[in-house]
Amino acid sequence: MKLAKRVSTLTPSSTLAITAKAKELKSQGHDVIGLGAGEPDFNTPDYIIKAAVQSMEEGHTKYTPSGGLPKLKEMIAHKFKQDQNLTYSSEEIIVGTGAKHALYTLFQTLLDEGDEVIIPTPYWVSYPEQVKLAGGKPVYIEGKEENDFKVTPEQLQDAITSKTKAFILNSPSNPTGSMYDPEELKAVGEAALDNDILIVSDEIYEKLVYGGAEHTSVAQLSEKLKEQTIIINGVSKSHSMTGWRIGYAAGRKEIIKAMTNLASHSTSNPTANAQYGAIAAYEKDDGSVENMRKAFEDRLNTIYDKLVELPGVTCVKPKGAFYLFPNVKEAAKMNGYDDVDEWVKDLLEEEKVALVPGSGFGSPDNVRLSYATSLDLLEGAIERIGRFIEKKK
Numbered sequence: 001m002k003l004a005k006r007v008s009t010l011t012p013s014s015t016l017a018i019t020a021k022a023k024e025l026k027s028q029g030h031d032v033i034g035l036g037a038g039e040p041d042f043n044t045p046d047y048i049i050k051a052a053v054q055s056m057e058e059g060h061t062k063y064t065p066s067g068g069l070p071k072l073k074e075m076i077a078h079k080f081k082q083d084q085n086l087t088y089s090s091e092e093i094i095v096g097t098g099a100k101h102a103l104y105t106l107f108q109t110l111l112d113e114g115d116e117v118i119i120p121t122p123y124w125v126s127y128p129e130q131v132k133l134a135g136g137k138p139v140y141i142e143g144k145e146e147n148d149f150k151v152t153p154e155q156l157q158d159a160i161t162s163k164t165k166a167f168i169l170n171s172p173s174n175p176t177g178s179m180y181d182p183e184e185l186k187a188v189g190e191a192a193l194d195n196d197i198l199i200v201s202d203e204i205y206e207k208l209v210y211g212g213a214e215h216t217s218v219a220q221l222s223e224k225l226k227e228q229t230i231i232i233n234g235v236s237k238s239h240s241m242t243g244w245r246i247g248y249a250a251g252r253k254e255i256i257k258a259m260t261n262l263a264s265h266s267t268s269n270p271t272a273n274a275q276y277g278a279i280a281a282y283e284k285d286d287g288s289v290e291n292m293r294k295a296f297e298d299r300l301n302t303i304y305d306k307l308v309e310l311p312g313v314t315c316v317k318p319k320g321a322f323y324l325f326p327n328v329k330e331a332a333k334m335n336g337y338d339d340v341d342e343w344v345k346d347l348l349e350e351e352k353v354a355l356v357p358g359s360g361f362g363s364p365d366n367v368r369l370s371y372a373t374s375l376d377l378l379e380g381a382i383e384r385i386g387r388f389i390e391k392k393k
């Protein structure tokens with residue numbers, strides 16, 4: 001059967017590919033340390049699980065409005081007000097089945113054939129594929145390592161053409177953990193504003209910030225920037241609810257309305273009981289979000305110092321999310337590899353440590369290492385990577 005062009009050009013997720021390989025080795029009895037995970041290793045807080053169970057017992061097991069339960073939208077609006085002093089009405093919010101699906105619906109709503117979306121590298125793997133699925137064209141600008149992987153307003157300005165529709169900001173970033181400060185956000189935001197391109201601000205890692213860093217949304221910086229921005233967020237990473245699939249978008253009414261129409265013909269609605277869980281997540285704070293953040297910060301500080309001691313490895317210190325994105329080009333070269341992907345493959349074969357090659361994120365000299373796993377395993381992994389580099393020198 002000849003499949004549609006739109007799926008035949010899709011690149012499989014590099015994150016999932018390495019996880020599958022690591023699982024296969026594990027099932028053969030190998031002691032594999034997998035650092036490919038893109039999700040917190042904690043269970044969802046108990047009070048959220050209880051609320052979802054209760055909702056089902058009370059009979060909330062039917063369709064809900066396509067854009068999400070009014071009560072959940074109300075709680076999301078409350079969260080925006082409390083955390084960022086942003087005011088959104090329920091018509092300016094849509095709940096989707098995860099932040100990923102909110103982004104998918106957004107690009108389907110925004111893009112016509114050939115429309116361009118500017119994506120800074122390194123990027124989260126799904127941005128280019130989602131843009132292409134909507135008939136759009138990803139245009140890359142390089143977030144340079146010496147600038148903490150962030151792009152400048154000049155780079156953005158140079159990439160804008162008459163076909164540019166949107167620009168994606170992801171702060172804190174997956175895979176680098178970099179964060180834009182308010183001045184930098186204002187500068188890139190104004191370049192987008194001057195050229196009337198929409199800012200897609202993916203803030204899914206908002207709650208996971210370290211070293212006293214504070215998260216700022218570009219939409220907070222002026223009323224005009226708020227109008228020009230669609231914020232994407234969700235409970236997956238903040239509340240360790242990746243499997244629940246609840247994310248959302250907030251922005252201009254006409255965009256949200258069109259996205260909701262589209263959702264009514266695709267998902268019908270996000271899963272009812274998961275929405276009740278998300279309501280509970282935002283209604284109450286039992287300290288678990290902060291406890292998880294602290295655990296990540298401890299791991300980051302312990303593991304970062306050990307990582308940068310390895311020969312041929314340098315790493316920008318992340319300010320958020322739960323990834324390290326070291327440059328291992330020199331280490332690979334020392335070991336006789338021109339290609340970091342090959343080095344990653346042999347590291348998995350020989351030392352049973354699974355990292356994600358940076359090539360999948362548009363940064364072939366780097367690897368992504370997730371610290372959403374125990375300190376013991378993380379320390380074990382660094383030891384093995386060190387042994388691999390020394391052995392092959």
Ligand code: PLP
Pocket residue numbers: 038097098099100101124170173174202204234235236237242245246247
């Ligand atoms: N945006 C970024 C940058 C991510 O890393 C992820 C998940 O890995 C998502 C969005 C998707 O989150 P969700 O699980 O809510 O779909």
